Amino acid sequence: MSEKIADLCRLISHGVYVVGVRDREKTNAFTAAWLMQVSFDPVMLALSINPEHNSYRLLESGRCCTVNVLGRDQMAIAEHFGRSVPDKMTGYAWQQAKTGAPVLPESLAYFDCELSHFTDAGDHRIAVLRVVDAAMLRNGPSMLYSQTGDMDGSSELYQE
Template identity: 40%
Template structure:
């Protein structure tokens, strides 16, 4: 295999940019994610890939819930804020208006839309990211506008 071709083509897969919220025993965290897709209509399931060495993965494993905040095209700065690991940045949600959702996971007041999930399955023992499959149990739309995509940001995550 040509490693450069592999990298180039994997980076061409179109993705959205989200802020995923997690909550465990009253402690909240959030991180920027792009590897997310719907995987079932009934029940409504989404698959989210979560770095196994992230702070958030340990929290998702323990609490089995997460929220997904969708951002508008102009909200790259908000996504940038949540790229930093909690281990280095501390409380990333401090100063970012939010409220607990049904699951307790944080909903960003500035997000254009959101949904919340209960984890049904965690897989991918071989990868550096775990495949977390969640059932959508609540959703809300704050504004109807085009969503921020990875291409809008000029960033890469993949390859």
């Protein structure tokens, strides 16, 4: 794809989230932006996730996650959980959702989800999630993906 198409893809509106995953005693979290609501009854979300990442394997085996909504003032958190570093969870106080998945208490809100199923989507997979609980944690405007610039380095991932 041309650089122009990569720039145009940034105009698609979506938020920025930290997704917390758990399988028994193993936990992890990662920054995500490709997420949307896909059903009212039951309330379901769809999350695009790279199957090469460790968090994918934890979601696949643990079958639960939280979607933690970041505020505009939380760029440092988005950057931290967007990196591939060992033990990203250290340094943050985590709570546990009803499913057992980790909740980031600094976030604006969270959705506690059970995995319904996966479907293929190019180099990613779509995780369809059933929301079992949700809560508002603090007020403020949510972060938009367009506000993160090229924090994720995605401009280098588009094919020519």
